[in-house]
Amino acid sequence: MPKSQIPLGSSVAIIGAGIIGIATACALNRKGYQVSVFDPSKPGEAGSSKANAGHIGASDIFPLSTPGIQWKALKMLMDSDAPLKVPLKDFWKQIPWFWKFLHTSKGKRFIASTNALSYLCHSSINDTKELLEYYNMSAMLEQNGCAFVYDTEQSFNKSLKSWTDRASRGFISEVLNADKISQIVPTINDNFKFAYLSHEWGKVSEPIDIVQGLANAVKVDGVIFHPNRVSSVSEKLNSVVIDFDKGSSKYDAVIIAAGIHSISFAESLGDKLPMTAERGYNITIPSSNIDIDIPIVFADRGIVATNLTSGLRIGGWAEYSNANRPANQHYFKSIARISRELFPGLNTDNANFWMGSRPSMPDSVPVISKSLKMNRIFYNCGHGHYGLTHAATSAKLLCKLLEDNDLDKAKAFSIDRFS
Numbered sequence: 001m002p003k004s005q006i007p008l009g010s011s012v013a014i015i016g017a018g019i020i021g022i023a024t025a026c027a028l029n030r031k032g033y034q035v036s037v038f039d040p041s042k043p044g045e046a047g048s049s050k051a052n053a054g055h056i057g058a059s060d061i062f063p064l065s066t067p068g069i070q071w072k073a074l075k076m077l078m079d080s081d082a083p084l085k086v087p088l089k090d091f092w093k094q095i096p097w098f099w100k101f102l103h104t105s106k107g108k109r110f111i112a113s114t115n116a117l118s119y120l121c122h123s124s125i126n127d128t129k130e131l132l133e134y135y136n137m138s139a140m141l142e143q144n145g146c147a148f149v150y151d152t153e154q155s156f157n158k159s160l161k162s163w164t165d166r167a168s169r170g171f172i173s174e175v176l177n178a179d180k181i182s183q184i185v186p187t188i189n190d191n192f193k194f195a196y197l198s199h200e201w202g203k204v205s206e207p208i209d210i211v212q213g214l215a216n217a218v219k220v221d222g223v224i225f226h227p228n229r230v231s232s233v234s235e236k237l238n239s240v241v242i243d244f245d246k247g248s249s250k251y252d253a254v255i256i257a258a259g260i261h262s263i264s265f266a267e268s269l270g271d272k273l274p275m276t277a278e279r280g281y282n283i284t285i286p287s288s289n290i291d292i293d294i295p296i297v298f299a300d301r302g303i304v305a306t307n308l309t310s311g312l313r314i315g316g317w318a319e320y321s322n323a324n325r326p327a328n329q330h331y332f333k334s335i336a337r338i339s340r341e342l343f344p345g346l347n348t349d350n351a352n353f354w355m356g357s358r359p360s361m362p363d364s365v366p367v368i369s370k371s372l373k374m375n376r377i378f379y380n381c382g383h384g385h386y387g388l389t390h391a392a393t394s395a396k397l398l399c400k401l402l403e404d405n406d407l408d409k410a411k412a413f414s415i416d417r418f419s
């Protein structure tokens with residue numbers, strides 16, 4: 001039997017009530033820990049969990065940094081409609097992060113990241129399904145696949161290797177010809193003639209409803225919610241002290257799941273957490289005149305479209321910028337214009353605009369790890385583009401890590417890969 005590090009029944013505090021903090025609270029509560037969650041905002045309201053695209057992207061096994069990414073990135077930076085944005089004022093500060101990002105695109109590093117993401121992807125749909133079933137929320141998940149649509153035959157052909165690599169790892173897809181595309185997504189611009197249907201893909205009815213539904217359910221099961229901002233954490237003897245705006249409390253262990261704000265906690269503890277804000281933009285059109293049955297990824301444009309309870313949500317992009325800067329309003333206009341090209345006849349007049357900061361690691365792999373400096377402090381953060389997708393699986397893994405400090409399966413997600 002592995003040595004138990006944080007015994008069942010111990011008190012555990014989670015910092016952050018986004019999808020990662022809440023899924024972690026569910027897993028720990030079910031296991032038998034006494035769980036408290038700190039967040040000054042209502043669950044899911046403050047961070048990127050609020051209005052993301054709602055995809056359970058379980059076949060996206062590749063890190064963003066793929067071989068040759070530097071040339072693709074340069075080309076994208078010169079095109080104002082391309083999905084990559086790096087404001088000059090923020091570029092210089094991010095050079096160390098970009099350097100690590102480029103490093104991932106090669107050899108062993110690329111394979112290690114793909115293996116780690118495949119590990120999460122293999123379980124993500126089943127774990128999400130199981131989590132939602134347990135809390136009577138299974139009607140909020142649909143699993144009908146996702147259409148990956150390409151602008152040109154050339155880019156479709158270029159993508160072939162990625163689809164065969166996915167297939168070799170058990171992720172199934174099929175080619176959709178022009179007829180099939182217009183059958184599956186009749187409202188799409190008929191210039192799109194090349195696509196794949198990825199089977200291991202789902203979507204939720206509304207991302208914020210998932211976070212709030214789970215939070216309400218675990219509250220009934222005994223998880224305590226503190227509407228407070230945590231200012232610091234420190235380890236004292238056999239406990240961790242949390243200081244927050246109205247006082248301080250002691251716990252047997254603490255989990256940092258504060259999305260992009262996890263960086264400052266890591267800094268104060270002496271852990272290296274190279275995470276950056278990768279800001280995404282979307283528009284949501286309530287009662288849209290366009291309907292789509294399955295989620296769509298416009299692969300050459302870094303844009304996805306999903307039908308949600310709140311309306312048709314279209315967006316994506318990646319702006320590497322300071323999380324605290326106001327959103328660039330110009331990008332919303334561009335996304336609305338592009339959306340009308342993708343779906344002719346789409347009315348975007350009443351669209352709601354949203355920008356969120358993805359907490360992104362250079363290798364696209366989250367950190368599910370014990371601190372290197374403190375024995376009772378853990379991280380569950382850095383989920384980048386796929387926090388909703390991997391929340392349930394990450395939470396299960398973190399739970400096992402609390403019980404067994406030296407868990408082999410968790411090594412690929414350790415914070416020590418950046419030391």
Ligand SMILES: Cc1cc2nc3c(=O)[nH]c(=O)nc-3n(C[C@H](O)[C@H](O)[C@H](O)COP(=O)(O)OP(=O)(O)OC[C@H]3O[C@@H](n4cnc5c(N)ncnc54)[C@H](O)[C@@H]3O)c2cc1C
Nearest residue numbers: 016018020047048049052053055230259280386387388389
């Ligand atoms: C445009 C866009 C589209 C996306 N689409 C998808 C998708 O389709 N599928 C998918 O899987 N993922 C998607 N993502 C990514 C996903 O949204 C994130 O990976 C995920 O939301 C990260 O969750 P989190 O809980 O780590 O962080 P957050 O949701 O940001 O939550 C962090 C929480 O920590 C709290 N906090 C911060 N500091 C403190 C403090 N000092 N004390 C207490 N609490 C604190 C905050 O208030 C916040 O509530 C998308 C992201 C964007 C931006």
